[in-house]
Amino acid sequence: MSFFSKILLQPEVEEYLGNVFRNKELISALGTLEAQRKYKSLLNCLSHPPSFTTVRVNTHLASVEEIKNLLLEEIHKQFKGLTVPVFQHPDLQDILLIPVIGPRQDLQKLSAEVIVGPQCGNAVLRGAHVFVPGIISASKFMKAGDAVSVYSDIEGKCKRGAKEFLGTKVFIGNGISELSRNEIFSSSGSLKGVGVRMTDPVYLCPSLDNVLSNYLFLQNLPSAVVSHVLNPQPGERILDMCAAPGGKTTHLATLMHDQGDVIAMDKIANKVKKIKENAALLQLNCIKAFCCDGTKALAIGKTEDGQEGPPFSAESFDRILLDVPCSGMGQRPNMAYSCTLKEVTSYQPLQRKLFSTAVKLLKPGGILVYSTCTITLSENEEQVAWALETFPCLQLQSQEPCIGGEGMMGAGLSHDQLKLLQRFDPSSVTSHGMDINSLQDSREEDLILLANKDCIGFFIAKFIKLNSK
Template identity: 30%
Template sequence: MNQLEKVYGKDLNGFLESVKKPNSRLYVRVNTLKATVDEVLQSLQEFEKDEDFPEAIYAKVRGPNKLESLESKVIVDKKTAESVMLGANVYPPGIKKIISEGKSVEVVSENGITVANGELVRLPGGKFMVKVYNSLYSSPKLADMKELKEGKIYVQGKASMYVARIVDPQPGEFIVDMTAAPGGKLSHIYQLEPRAKIIGFDHTYKKVDKMKHLLKKMNVDAQVFVHDSRYLKELGIKDVDKVLIDPPCSALGLRPKVYDKKTRIDLMNLQAYQKQFLNSAYEILKKGGKVIYSTCTVTETENEEVINDPRFEIEYIIRFHPQVHDMTGFFIAKLRKK
């Protein structure tokens, strides 16, 4: 709370209230390597064009909707509750407890917030799911859309779309995405400039495998590898033009939240980890090369205190605040290696 107060001062309550709600727009990025925006809009008629980015389209998020209070309740974990709040169904891994089985149920987060009403369905094998028919907020169910399955669209918030624009890829540039999974920002960079040489890394085989499938589906001709990006120098990578660092962070800017729990120690541990990526970027960049550093959090500990590094010149910083910009809380900085 002290960290948040440092950033928001008297507007702290405004920030805390805003992260309990979703953004008023649900964004997807049209993958123009496979479809035009107009083609996608013909089939996704709830969506409309964004004012700033030609590849961005959005649907309005409606709510809060009135929910019924019912005796039968399904208690779900934090991640499930935050998805269900926007209309997703409940699947067995997210269920913590069922109180009084009934056909219609109230879906409640583990900290007591009602997020939806739905129908309790028994699955083969005796497990349950909930088909949600009324959620606190409503938006199109993206998971079922064939355009998503075909790689014609990618679910990406508008704040996140700024990152590739700030990377500003140019033909022939050598660009490294240090923390590329799940592949959204990397595929966006390639979409903006397919003539750049782009490679991405993640330290887990499973994530890299998923990324490879995604990039193939999206017609993105970029390579991704399994490696810990804190040690890229050992692979002989050098003279890089631009490095994207989107490191693990406390995600305090993500919304909607039913709750969040982070300590000062968590933030300090994350900062130490984030600085290691910046050290690695310094080693592989050519002189005058650029780092684009982004997080979906709002603390100075994970943002300004990480990038205030005498080896780099800060070209500019952009911050998005949920209560001001109606977007995910987000930080983006562009740095130049001295």
């Protein structure tokens, strides 16, 4: 049984998703009951964190084995001597996997309570402490140093500064308050930093904030797969069209041994600044970041000689990563998804504009990888079907590594085409979390297989451009 209830969705969104995951092609192949079971399993999975925390080693600065040993020491210290292993992924040599212990059902709930917002609650479930801006409510007489129970207000109904909240709330663990109630809700409202230091979260994940920051990058497993699928080579010119905050950008640069050009773009200046900060932190010099709307990245007419930034000439990149803005419905944990149906279905036109620009910027023989962190058909397989029909110059390619499942039926793609896609579907996992005993009794091979399946919902498609027409 699921520890938390299924993800809370707007009724119209839940109906929409139900129709997507019970479409005619799926029901014909699986049957109504199996399609319904998989859909129900998916909704339950989305409210829970993945079974592993995934980190990418910056192999530009250190070896994986060296960082693995340092990470083991840090986890041992954080987990109060509890022995939790760190695994190197066999197909992604720069990826380390840390098992998540939980849900821990023996924790005692305390009389003093702190209520946090949904996003803060999601972060706590993946190892974060509670930062002051995320706190909505605290018990009347709470002082610094008090032991408190932390709850997530998944419906967003708690009023800021409330002394008690009787609405729907989900227990996410216990901690120690770093500040008094009065300090948290002072009139200035400008406090930052940790408000509650989590000591006993429901899910035991390592807190990696400022831990080996030059050498580790916290990154979901499918996000790391994307860069390996693009497979950039030293000396090539690569474009990351929607790059912030720079996880995939810096991964691409690392895989290229910092040799060549990685052009990163985002249309929001503060996000571009974050890309540059991450590149500097990881000491990668081949990255050049620009503030630019990806739909406007193609130059009309001839560009100036030696121009580094956008707009760019047609057919000027060897490989392009298009990790598009999307509805984000594959992100986990997410106990409450507040977007309306109009918002969920609004991304397809933008994604197609970005895709069209990417095709024009790609050299003949070049590789284009399209990815999302969502589960809908309209943003994934339907986009592939549209792209193949709209651009005869594109051809689907097999993906390496391929650790996800094949694409989902319902967009009219052939079985052979679906096998060339990579969809990470958490609904294939029937249980959530693990305790320390099951972890120690399991084989490493089985745990790696679980990590491949029990991750965020993600989609990857890889194309080659055969000619310029």
